[in-house]
Amino acid sequence: MSEKLGLGIDLGTTNLLVYLEKKGIIFNEPSVIAFDRESGQIVAAGTDAHQMLGKVHGKISVIKPLKDGVISDMRAAKELLSYVIGKVENLTEKDLSKTASVICCPSEVTKIERDVMVDLGMSMGISEVFIEEEIKAGALGANVDIFKSKGVMIVDIGGGTTDVGVISYGDIVLSRTIRMAGNYIDKELTKLVKQKDRVEIGELTSEKCKMELADLRTNGNLITNRYAGRDIVRGVPKWVDISSEDVKQVITPAMEEIVKLITAVLKDTPPELSADIYQNGILLTGGGALIRGIDTFISDRIKVPVNAVSNPLTCVAEGTKYLLKNKGNYLVNPLKL
Numbered sequence: 596m597s598e599k600l601g602l603g604i605d606l607g608t609t610n611l612l613v614y615l616e617k618k619g620i621i622f623n624e625p626s627v628i629a630f631d632r633e634s635g636q637i638v639a640a641g642t643d644a645h646q647m648l649g650k651v652h653g654k655i656s657v658i659k660p661l662k663d664g665v666i667s668d669m670r671a672a673k674e675l676l677s678y679v680i681g682k683v684e685n686l687t688e689k690d691l692s693k694t695a696s697v698i699c700c701p702s703e704v705t706k707i708e709r710d711v712m713v714d715l716g717m718s719m720g721i722s723e724v725f726i727e728e729e730i731k732a733g734a735l736g737a738n739v740d741i742f743k744s745k746g747v748m749i750v751d752i753g754g755g756t757t758d759v760g761v762i763s764y765g766d767i768v769l770s771r772t773i774r775m776a777g778n779y780i781d782k783e784l785t786k787l788v789k790q791k792d793r794v795e796i797g798e799l800t801s802e803k804c805k806m807e808l809a810d811l812r813t814n815g816n817l818i819t820n821r822y823a824g825r826d827i828v829r830g831v832p833k834w835v836d837i838s839s840e841d842v843k844q845v846i847t848p849a850m851e852e853i854v855k856l857i858t859a860v861l862k863d864t865p866p867e868l869s870a871d872i873y874q875n876g877i878l879l880t881g882g883g884a885l886i887r888g889i890d891t892f893i894s895d896r897i898k899v900p901v902n903a904v905s906n907p908l909t910c911v912a913e914g915t916k917y918l919l920k921n922k923g924n925y926l927v928n929p930l931k932l
């Protein structure tokens with residue numbers, strides 16, 4: 596690439612990762628920002644703002660700028676990115692005018708949603724903005740040479756979206772996205788606990804419970820942990836015991852939907868590429884790849900080998916390193932630049 600400094604941005608529904616050329620990943624925290632409602636000033640960003648979710652008084656507003664993989668609050672997204680980049684690397688708008696950036700997005704976004712991402716980069720002063728699909732970046736970040744002729748299938752289960760795509764000769768041949776992923780599971784878990792135990796748990800608690808207990812293995816240990824919530828009848832704080840079986844009950848139907856999506860994409864995949872996928876197996880990326888037993892759960896149903904990558908939460912940001920090298924030129928293999 597040119598002398599411009601490269602900036603890779605994985606602006607996910609749950610996590611924001613920023614990669615800076617020559618430095619590596621400079622930020623990896625939740626995509627959350629908190630403002631003082633009166634002055635409009637930023638009170639916290641990333642992990643600090645995430646901790647405030649559901650806990651602050653009326654003077655502070657805590658915002659997640661993305662919904663279902665796309666920007667839903669432009670001002671908050673821009674403030675979050677500018678704050679993070681300025682704070683972590685002291686990069687000013689003038690510095691940003693000398694950068695080229697790749698922003699990653701789900702594969703099935705509308706032209707308008709892509710344009711919003713370009714506007715975001717431009718409004719920050721970045722001179723060149725490229726939008727790339729996160730499954731492509733994720734594959735590169737997992738060290739898969741997508742520029743070989745061999746077909747590769749990537750399944751990215753994030754916070755807001757699940758993205759299934761087939762890549763060959765460096766670009767996406769076909770893909771499908773559904774807006775069902777980690778956040779959906781958290782909401783379903785909250786519903787289940789409310790119905791079963793008449794206790795309402797908060798968003799942070801529900802996600803923590805899922806991360807601690809998610810296990811799809813048939814021979815996984817039954818674990819029960821205690822979480823704090825609010826009795827929905829009496830309105831007072833109450834402990835509730837949630838088991839790995841409860842979490843499995845919620846995750847299973849969501850994963851069955853994801854299996855249906857994978858099957859639909861496989862059905863539309865040309866036979867030569869299908870044969871490659873059958874040989875190479877399917878790669879899982881995104882936070883959902885950390886669910887214990889998810890690989891076997893999927894492979895048992897579709898009879899194709901499935902492997903979770905070793906860096907599911909960072910591979911998209913790590914992959915921007917290669918995309919920054921060839922900036923939209925799909926005929927050049929950036930792994931060889």
Ligand SMILES: Nc1ncnc2c1ncn2[C@@H]1O[C@H](COP(=O)(O)OP(=O)(O)OP(=O)(O)O)[C@@H](O)[C@H]1O
Nearest residue numbers: 607608609610664753754755756777881882883885
């Ligand atoms: N150990 C774990 N077990 C289960 N789920 C997990 C685990 N660790 C993280 N997650 C979930 O993974 C999701 C975050 O993954 P990721 O960072 O890939 O999403 P994202 O890129 O922000 O979202 P998207 O790509 O949909 O915009 C969250 O829902 C989180 O709860």
Ligand SMILES: [Mg+2]
Nearest residue numbers: 607729753881
């Ligand atoms: Mg993601």
